[in-house]
Amino acid sequence: MIAGTRRVFVRWITGVFAALWAGMASYPFFRYLISGTKKKQAGEELVTSISLGSSEEFLPGASKNFKFGSAPALLVRSEDGAFHAYNAICTHLGCTVQYNEEKKNIWCACHGGVYDTASGKNLAGPPPKPLKALNVEVKEGEIIVSRA
Amino acid sequence: MSLTSSDNKFYSWLDDRVGVSGFIKAAEKKEVPVHKQSMWYYMGGIAMVLLAIQGLTGILLMVYYVPEISSAHSSVLFINTQIEFGWFVRSLHSWAANILIFILFVHMFSAYFMKAYRKPREVTWFSGMALLGICFAFGFTGYLLPWDEIAFFATKIGLDIAGKTPFIGGVIADLLRGGAEIGQGTISRFFLIHVILLPIALFAVAGLHLLLVQLHGMSEPESFKKAKKKKYEKFFPDFLVKDFMVWLFFFNLVAGIVALFPWGLGPEADPFAPAPAGIKPEWYFLAMFQFLKLLPPHIGPFEGEILGIAFFGVLALVLFVAPFIDTGKSKAVSKFFDVYGILFTIGFVGFTVWGMLD
Structure with missing residues (x-):
């Protein structure tokens, strides 16, 4: 034993x-x-703010997908003239979202998720969370997007 | 004088040293049942031939492919447009991969419905499931390498799904992605997984799978086991000759498809551009894709897609554990697995067709 x-x-x-x-x-x-x-990969640095050109040329209803640091981002000017910027990564499965001019909302082509342009809130489809917002300021006619 | 006659000096020389006659005798002894369902016996062989095409064309593609972020897309474009028969080799690789997945589904479900997973073939079944997993991994890693728009988003979604696995998902997604975002790190890692790790795993598991098939012989369906008169044919040379004919037919079929519908290449991936409208995954992921689109953002306390992915996991798990539960002792259990298989197939085909039309 x-x-x-x-x-x-x-x-x-x-x-x-x-x-x-x-x-x-x-x-x-x-x-x-x-x-x-x-x-960090060579040449990659932490971006805290970026200039996206003149606010006068960016008319209401216009949108732009741009590179913010290492991630895709989206700038939209809504019909009321206000600027909105978001991290363009869909909260569902990570595809890159875009502005839908016709429906005036933010849309993901992969699984049909829909977000509110003004708030980034998830409105329809599978996304579980709102888009992550970025700050937008207009300084002397220049659009500046920075981390919220 | 026959090739294997003892008068043939080269043959007897070889036989004395390698023991060829032992293999031939074993092959001659092996018999294949002849019945209405015999056609399904050819599926494994077809899969093997398609894998051989993948190996050969894969090696050929590596001659010109460059696994580097700014060259990957242009090197595939170069193969497609500048190299003689480059389009042919590259399309063979893409088409045979898709046809292989289809044949593997047919192979798996024919074994499933014939209850071939029952004792003593449980390990053959598990190794077959592992091979299906390895082939999916081949598909997932190979898909990114041309670095076109759809490849980029398919990988993004795939890694996001992997990242949602509880506890270890984050680390697995990081290890595969090789960085915070999909980029050079991902291409390097996917490339080496695709051309080194998976082929090693494939050889090992396929070797086991084939060895077990030889050990147990061909599975016989219940109806055949009960039949009064059983007919068999010799594996060597009778069945093998037919096997060769089927392989030849499949090679010609794939080559024909390739010549008529060469595989395209989308625009180069831009990690900062939005996903293109109408983006869809390959047909074998379409059923899951269509199902995921239907789910609401939240189901109870869970995110919809996490529950959806867990649901797919359970569906596959039932197929995996079938040999443990459906041992042939209970008719009710046997019937359950029949019905399950039929519903699974209908659901898969239905959602796939819906996804195609949507």
Whole structure:
């Protein structure tokens, strides 16, 4: 009985050490693969604000998909003249959204999600959350989009 | 003098050293049942030939393909337009991939409806499911490589779905994406998964699958087992000759399709442009795509698509565990799996057709 218990213990402790060894041995390889995903690629920097040109040329009803840092973004000027900017990533499955001029809303072509232009709120289709808003200011006639 | 005669000096030399006659005797002993459902026995062989086409054309594509973000699209365009028969090799690769997925579905469901997963073939069934998974992974990783518009969004959606897996989803999506956004990191990782890791996995699992098929012989459907008069034919050479004819037919069929409908290449991916209107995934994801579109944003406390994806997981899991539950002891259970298979097929075909017309 004692011998049996000892055998069980030795097996158990061998298993634990084997698992520890496996974890230790694979850790460098895991870090090797994952750390590259966190580092900035060459030439990439954190963007906090961007100028999108003259506000006078950007007429009500117009829209523009643009690059904000490493992510796609969308600027829309609604019919009342107000500017709205959002992170253009659909909250459903990550496609890039666009402005639908005809229906005056923001729309995702992948699964038909619809968002409100003025608030970014999810109105129809599968998106579970509103679009992430960006700040828009007009400084001396220039449209400046910055992180909210 | 026959090729395998003991008078043939080369044959006896080889036989003494490699034992060829043992293989031939084993092959001659192997028998294939002949019955109304015999046609389904050819599906595995067809899949194998299509995989061989994938291997060969894949190697040929790598001669010119460049897995680098600013060159990937132009290198595929170069293959398609500048290289002699480049369009042919590239289209063969894309078309055979699609036809392979279709044949694998047929292969799986024919085995499923014939209850071929029952003892002693459970592991053959699991290895087959694993092979289907490997082929899906081939499809997913290969799809990105031409770096066109639809490839970009298909990958985006696929990685978003992977990222929603509880606990480990985030890490898996990061490891595959190779960065915060889809880019060079993703191309590098998908390329090496597509051309190194998956082929190794394929060889290992397909080897096991084939070995088990040899070990157990062909599965016989219930109706055949009960028949008074059973007819068999020899695998070698009778069945194998027919196999060759079917393979030849399939190769010609794929080549014919390719010549008539060469595979296109969309505009180069622009990570900052909106998804194009009318974007749709490949046909084999269309049923899931159409179903996901129907779901509301929230079902109870859960996000609609998370529940939808979990639902697909459960649907597939039922197929996977069929050998454990439908062991042949209960008629009711057997019937349940028949009905389940029929509903699954109807649902899949129905949603796919709906997705195509929508």
